[in-house]
Amino acid sequence: MSQRSSRQIVVMGVSGTGKTVLGRALAEALECDFVEGDAHHPPANIAKMSAGHPLDDDDRRPWLEELGSNLGRYRANGVGVVLACSSLKRSYRDILRGDGPMDATCFVHIDLPFEVLEARMKARDHFMPASLLQSQFDTLEALQDDECAIIVNDDDPVAELVDGVVVRLAD
Numbered sequence: 001m002s003q004r005s006s007r008q009i010v011v012m013g014v015s016g017t018g019k020t021v022l023g024r025a026l027a028e029a030l031e032c033d034f035v036e037g038d039a040h041h042p043p044a045n046i047a048k049m050s051a052g053h054p055l056d057d058d059d060r061r062p063w064l065e066e067l068g069s070n071l072g073r074y075r076a077n078g079v080g081v082v083l084a085c086s087s088l089k090r091s092y093r094d095i096l097r098g099d100g101p102m103d104a105t106c107f108v109h110i111d112l113p114f115e116v117l118e119a120r121m122k123a124r125d126h127f128m129p130a131s132l133l134q135s136q137f138d139t140l141e142a143l144q145d146d147e148c149a150i151i152v153n154d155d156d157p158v159a160e161l162v163d164g165v166v167v168r169l170a171d
């Protein structure tokens with residue numbers, strides 16, 4: 001049976017949690033587009049992170065606004081999409097939700113321990129240095145009660161994570 005979805009789903013979490021890996025697999029399972037948030041950062045943001053400096057609200061705002069507009073177009077067309085985007089603060093998630101209803105955009109928060117993520121970041125070839133991981137945790141604001149939320153706490157194989165999220169999306 002097809003799992004095709006017309007929902008807007010954001011896979012969120014600090015660096016190294018597996019947003020790209022889970023997001024891509026989830027989009028495949030739901031037969032919808034996948035958007036990589038990192039691919040929309042302006043070059044200045046990539047340069048800043050590469051140099052070991054965390055982004056601030058002003059750096060992130062235009063990036064989030066662009067991603068929010070993108071999600072809004074999918075929503076307006078009734079077309080599903082999975083976005084991988086750190087979405088660390090409530091105010092950032094508000095930008096991504098735009099003027100859509102709260103439950104139109106569901107956030108899947110991959111929440112894993114610092115040590116697991118630090119090891120992953122050191123093992124991969126990526127512009128984001130492991131030295132920025134603490135700043136990501138410092139910035140992170142948990143999903144609140146009025147937000148459409150699914151929390152993933154496991155570092156199980158991605159296929160198992162996808163199955164779990166698909167079941168919870170259907171609840």
Ligand SMILES: Nc1ncnc2c1ncn2[C@@H]1O[C@H](COP(=O)(O)OP(=O)(O)O)[C@@H](O)[C@H]1O
Binds near residue numbers: 021155
């Ligand atoms: N479920 C998982 N179990 C083990 N390793 C994973 C899992 N998901 C992702 N990874 C690995 O963790 C690293 C970060 O994954 P990635 O999807 O790039 O994270 P993010 O997009 O959140 O930075 C990659 O090396 C990836 O292969």
Ligand SMILES: O=C(O)[C@H](O)[C@@H](O)[C@H](O)[C@H](O)COP(=O)(O)O
Binds near residue numbers: 016020060088
């Ligand atoms: O808002 C931010 O500070 C960035 O979006 C950050 O959260 C993101 O982690 C980096 O772009 C690295 O990319 P990964 O999240 O894919 O590691």
